[in-house]
Amino acid sequence: MDNSNLRSQDWFGRTGKDGFIYRAWMKNQGIPDEEFRGKPVIGICNTWSELTPCNAHFRELAESVKKGVIAAGGFPVEFPVMSLGETLIKPTAMLYRNLASMDVEESIRANPMDGVVLLCGCDKTTPSLVMGACSVNLPTIVVSGGPMLTGKYQGRNISTSDVWRFNDAVRSGQMTQEQLTVAEACMCRSRGHCAVMGTASTMACMVESLGLSLPENAAIPAADSRRKVLAQYSGKRIVEMVKENLRLSDILTREAFENAIMVNAAIGGSTNFVIHLMAIARRISVALELEEFDGLSAKIPLLANLQPSGEYFMEDLYYSGGLPAVMKALEKELHGSCITANGKTQHQNFQDAPCYNSEVIANTDKPFKNITGLAVLKGNLCPNGAVMKPSAASEHLMKHTGKAVVFENIEDYHTRIDDPALPVDEHSILVLKNVGPIGYPGMPEVGNMALPKKLLDKGITDIIRISDGRMSGTGFGTVILHVSPEAAAGGPLALVRDGDLIALDVVQRSLALLVPDDELAERKKKWKPSHPMATRGYVQLYQQHVEQAHLGADLDFLSGGSGSKVTRDSH
Numbered sequence: 001m002d003n004s005n006l007r008s009q010d011w012f013g014r015t016g017k018d019g020f021i022y023r024a025w026m027k028n029q030g031i032p033d034e035e036f037r038g039k040p041v042i043g044i045c046n047t048w049s050e051l052t053p054c055n056a057h058f059r060e061l062a063e064s065v066k067k068g069v070i071a072a073g074g075f076p077v078e079f080p081v082m083s084l085g086e087t088l089i090k091p092t093a094m095l096y097r098n099l100a101s102m103d104v105e106e107s108i109r110a111n112p113m114d115g116v117v118l119l120c121g122c123d124k125t126t127p128s129l130v131m132g133a134c135s136v137n138l139p140t141i142v143v144s145g146g147p148m149l150t151g152k153y154q155g156r157n158i159s160t161s162d163v164w165r166f167n168d169a170v171r172s173g174q175m176t177q178e179q180l181t182v183a184e185a186c187m188c189r190s191r192g193h194c195a196v197m198g199t200a201s202t203m204a205c206m207v208e209s210l211g212l213s214l215p216e217n218a219a220i221p222a223a224d225s226r227r228k229v230l231a232q233y234s235g236k237r238i239v240e241m242v243k244e245n246l247r248l249s250d251i252l253t254r255e256a257f258e259n260a261i262m263v264n265a266a267i268g269g270s271t272n273f274v275i276h277l278m279a280i281a282r283r284i285s286v287a288l289e290l291e292e293f294d295g296l297s298a299k300i301p302l303l304a305n306l307q308p309s310g311e312y313f314m315e316d317l318y319y320s321g322g323l324p325a326v327m328k329a330l331e332k333e334l335h336g337s338c339i340t341a342n343g344k345t346q347h348q349n350f351q352d353a354p355c356y357n358s359e360v361i362a363n364t365d366k367p368f369k370n371i372t373g374l375a376v377l378k379g380n381l382c383p384n385g386a387v388m389k390p391s392a393a394s395e396h397l398m399k400h401t402g403k404a405v406v407f408e409n410i411e412d413y414h415t416r417i418d419d420p421a422l423p424v425d426e427h428s429i430l431v432l433k434n435v436g437p438i439g440y441p442g443m444p445e446v447g448n449m450a451l452p453k454k455l456l457d458k459g460i461t462d463i464i465r466i467s468d469g470r471m472s473g474t475g476f477g478t479v480i481l482h483v484s485p486e487a488a489a490g491g492p493l494a495l496v497r498d499g500d501l502i503a504l505d506v507v508q509r510s511l512a513l514l515v516p517d518d519e520l521a522e523r524k525k526k527w528k529p530s531h532p533m534a535t536r537g538y539v540q541l542y543q544q545h546v547e548q549a550h551l552g553a554d555l556d557f558l559s560g561g562s563g564s565k566v567t568r569d570s571h
């Protein structure tokens, strides 16, 4: 390779004062001249943070990547970006996904990098890094941090989906606070992200099915030594990708997105997949519509028997053959010719993938469930769409008409949900407004509202819930999310009142508010937004520019990319 073509040479290859400055300050880290001069510079984009516990092992992972980069003749430079931990950040990590993506984009473009390794783990750390990197479009590979080991509590397997069960058990008196405290350590007993097919695992599967990582990246547990081996191989591979000039736009074709959507259906991935994949597609300028998620998913049965749709955990997925085994089972449906980060096609990667346990990874002849992983609903309550996960919903609610019990915002919900006088029964439909991108702001994961205590006491475990918010990928139930337009934008959701009839028909993909049009028009005339509006800073920028859920909830001015060129050079 002619290294003079390397992007980084515009810094380190210069003579005179500029080259002196660029190199001299690198040398204060004790780096010899020959270590970086003329070599591909690989940025390791690290979301390590002790405030993002799922990514707290990433400095170690970065060391493995560095070994691979050095072995392949590259020069690794690790740099931090904003890290979004799902469990601690308030009001919601989603509010900052786009901000983090801007940090990633500008950090990559502004610095002397020829290729990038993205270290991703907790939910938002994957889409924010991929979105930002797409807008620069350098050779890029993803290394995920890996899931936690399966939790063990009182002799049984547990993970994040049990948080919701424990919560209901405490509220209904079946579990004590002391038992809950013991369960905390039992659930999170190793490094890594949530061990079910929640959003983090869904995102790790997304990058592998898009072709952005090496095969097996999605499922190797964080604590398994093979995770470090994969990181080292990824470091080696990114140097080759730079030499081959294999960029994100070469991998992220329309067919690659279709593969990711079909794989997501087969694994019962999180509903958050829709919003993040849409945002990524718009960054790399691939046309994708919300309805296509349903069309592409509809022909794919659920193959992975993983919580929250099934029984097993990410660790089991890995031991059963990992994502390559799932993709092998989908061979007839997938676009096998898509090129992936290792330079091979998807088909070459999965063609010999064995399945070691058909209980965990079923095949299309005998799927785990015939029901599709994702449904996109339309109707006068959600003109631009809403999503739900039928595989995690209740069969008896798939076609149901019920009376709305309306909460104007999340505070209203918390205040009244356990009020014994709340007019709610097992046929009711809970409606939560103002938890969308603009309304909350940031579209939090509150859509799977806990049921009223009086229903739990009656043994009711699921009723229909509708909102413009999101749901944790570890959540379950008959939960309709991402209603677009959101209430705060004046969507029909804003007009729903207590007692209105709402009809859901999942087979027909319809969600209808059974109120006459003229009555809705009257209500619209009187409607006034009631959500809080920020008056300064990032949150104000976010509220002014965030797009609706069906477009991916990115900031409108971040669509597309600006490439890797530095536009001004003042030195």
Ligand code: FES
Pocket (backbone or CB within 6 Å): 054, 085, 086, 087, 121, 122, 123, 160, 193, 194, 198, 200
């Ligand atoms: Fe980080 Fe679940 S909290 S992945």
